[in-house]
Amino acid sequence: MAASAEDNENLVPVTVLTGFLGSGKTTLLNHILTATHGKKIAVIENEFGDVGIDDELLQKNSKVQADEEIIEMMNGCICCTVRQDLITVLSKLAKRVASGKLKLDGIVIETTGLADPAPVAQTFFVDDAVKAFARLDGIVTLIDAKHIELHLDEEKPEGVENEAVEQVAFADRLLLNKIDLVSEADLFRIESRLKGINAFAPILRTEKAQVSVDSVLNIKAFDLKKTLDMDPEFLNTDGEHEHDNSVSSISIIQPGNVDLELVQKWVGQLLQEKGAQIYRMKGVLSISNADEKFVYQAVHMLFRGNFDEKWEAGEPRESKLVFIGKNLDEKELRDGFNACIDTPEVLEKRIKTLRFAMGTKVECKTGGGWVKGEVVAHMYRDEFMPPGMVAPYQVKLDSGELIWAPEDVNNLIRKA
Known part of the structure; x- marks a missing residue:
């Protein structure tokens, strides 16, 4: 943080x-x-x-x-x-x-x-x-x-x-x-x-x-607070200037919320594959299931960000991103970010990729070792989770206790 x-x-x-x-x-x-x-x-x-x-x-x-x-x-x-x-x-x-x-x-x-x-x-x-x-x-x-x-x-x-x-x-x-x-x-x-x-x-x-x-x-x-105050009009530079052939700056303003896990995967892949070409990147993201704004800065592959001040009542939820770099593909960047928007279709798609259906008997890794239970919910969230986090499974243990699995990986949850 x-x-x-x-x-x-x-x-x-x-x-x-x-x-x-x-x-x-x-x-x-x-x-x-x-x-x-x-x-x-x-x-x-x-x-x-x-x-x-x-x-x-x-x-x-x-x-x-x-x-x-x-x-x-x-x-x-x-x-x-x-x-x-x-x-x-x-x-x-x-x-x-x-x-x-x-x-x-x-x-x-x-x-x-x-x-x-x-x-x-x-x-x-x-x-x-x-x-x-x-x-x-x-x-x-x-x-x-x-x-x-x-x-x-x-x-x-x-x-x-x-x-x-x-x-x-x-x-x-x-x-x-x-x-x-x-x-x-x-x-x-x-x-x-x-x-x-x-x-x-x-x-x-x-x-x-x-x-x-x-x-x-x-x-x-580099003050994340100052990044919060980026003027949307300042970002709106489309068609205003002649662009250099290879180095340019692009801004994206997207209403609505994005899914934290999908954004993390997208940014990780983007920096891994194009980090050398992306000189600077910064923005404010509206993350689903988070009352706070997520603010970030990046220089090449070096990324820093965290949840900051809360969205005010009545304030429109939208994400603002800025990219400066070489050979930036604006359509590719927009399409990549749009794929992170939290919609019912995206949720349905994510549920389909989960390994275990509702009612499946599983074993979960806990502090006390592997414990048996049954999947009772997909894409579960409660108020005690970190901002933006959604667990792939909620599991009812054989003892009757309810827990959640943070990731759909075999070393945390497996078929019983």
């Missing part, structure tokens, strides 16, 4: 910053490390990138270097260089915060040369120590307005991804930089192209990467 909203507020927000060589990342990072903005921010720089934080600038603005990897700046910010595993650097920061020596308002991780932020994102999904200290807040891509179209149009050898297109596709927010070097007509055309790739990332125009630190930090793009 995800952390509670209160716990999340206590975690340090982390922004992953991507952008092509020359887009202005160094200028932006130098600004964060030297400007008087009143926030304590740690900038973690990938040393293997082509662009580095200016050494002279670091020396001029740094305090004593107590650690060769962590440099404290005059304005209270921290500059770190990743010479080893990212988790190691984050652990060092976490220890300093825990000891009271350091208070952090945010972390910016610059991923020079990495179009795909999934390895960085994975750190905040799966490493327990990091999860207890920091939360992935958003992916921000800096774009050079003067040269972005050249990068987007660059022909790549077969099998090689266009990094510029991927960086746009992964973004939660796009900073369109160097707007003073192009015309308004150019900007309109560029923004249309960017929206064709990723219709869901707001675009912020900038000159010389001079943006408020607040526009990069704590944007809560």
